[in-house]
Amino acid sequence: MGAFDPDALECLAAVVEEGSFERAAQRQLISQSAVSQRLMGLEAQIGVALVVRSRPVKLATAGQLLLKHVKQLRVLRADFGRDLRTLVPGSTRRAFDDERISIAVNADCLATWVLPALRELAHHGHPLEIIADDHTLTHQWLREGLVQGCVTTQAQGLKGCKVVAVGQMDYVAVAQRAYTGRHCPRGLGMDNFREIPFVAFNRKDDTQAQFVAAALGLPQVRLNQLFVPSAEGRLEAVLDGWGAGVFPRLLVQGMLREGRLCDIAPGTSRAVPMYWHCWTLESEVLDHLTAALVRAAQNHMSVEPLAA
Incomplete structure (x- = not known):
């Protein structure tokens, strides 16, 4: 051939x-x-x-x-372009504009620590593409060769890829203060969890159901759910009194301190392990990306990072 x-x-x-x-x-x-x-x-x-x-x-x-x-060829060309720009600044930027690095992440990571991790790469002109999907499905984008790396809850590595444990996302259940006073003044319980609308990302998002089941000691639950396909949009809906939601503590901790939101399951949280997967190419661009993501995750997450 x-x-x-x-x-x-x-x-x-x-x-x-x-x-x-x-x-x-x-x-x-x-x-x-x-x-x-x-x-x-x-x-x-x-x-x-x-x-x-x-x-x-x-x-x-x-x-x-x-x-x-x-x-893979794009990554190698991006490495070459980076090296050549170092040697002759500005001479090859246009020629390598299409060597885009694509990664798949979930909306909660995107809304909290991923963008700060990518800031330096973006400022140095690296063409980036971020694909948002459920944290259990970003792995599939990498499996199908559609991205060069992903942030996922899956610990098992794919053939030809490396895995780095970056930490744990700490999740809490919250609702607007006035909504809490009307619908769950004593918090989330067996008597009210079926009536409280939970704002989820989409129909694939099982974060709300898993949190409620664990909080109430049930094997599984069926919730009344609304769907808003962005982390910021879900949070805005909860702040507007649509219902409750389960969010990364990183995203809501300031609003909890201000009293705009209430923790409706005090003392209960759910730590979700996160892993970075990427190809095992010898690539300065991928190495730089990996280091930036790991550093940002460990700087932002509220729980100590997992052992690799």
């Missing part, structure tokens, strides 16, 4: 990242038929289909392997 056409590889990545041949063509500044021809050329070279031509386009198994190869 000969070397792969770099333009065809980037077409594959564009089709998957954009979700359609049309948008991939717009991004690549070529015609849609040219995108199809380049992709068919790759498929002919390999001998199997690379994508499922649906809406949005999905990767076949061989496509997942090839996309991971494309993203």
Whole structure:
């Protein structure tokens, strides 16, 4: 099997990242038929289909392997661009603008400690892409080769990846002060947990149910839930009296001190271990990213970091 056409590889990545041949063509500044021809050329070279031509386009198994190869090349080119900029400042920034580093994180980490970790990388011009998903599902983005790293609750590493335990997110259940006085003045209990609406991220978010079950000593619970797909949006809804929510202590500790929010399960918290997974490439960019995330996590999380 000969070397792969770099333009065809980037077409594959564009089709998957954009979700359609049309948008991939717009991004690549070529015609849609040219995108199809380049992709068919790759498929002919390999001998199997690379994508499922649906809406949005999905990767076949061989496509997942090839996309991971494309993203590994991007990391290596990003390393080269970084080294060359050090040698000749400003000379290669435009040439390496597309060597984007993609990571998957959950909304709570994104709203608390991840952005401070990425500040230096962003200020130094590293192209970044952050994909938000449930903390139990970010692992899948890495498994499918769609990102180079992820923050997840999964401790088990993937083949070809390293795992670093970064710490624990401490979660508490809160509600607006006036709402607490009306609906749960004595706190969360067996008599009221079914009536209190809990504001969750989406239908995949089981954080609220797991917290309530543990707080009440029940094997599992069914909650009355509302869905707001962002950490800040959920918090705003709780502050507006929509119901209760389970949040990282980092996010709400100031509002608890100010009295805007009340802890409706005093003395109860849930510590959720967090892990950083990334490819085991020899890459200064990935090493720098890993060090920044670990440092920020340990600086911001309220519980001592786990042993690696």
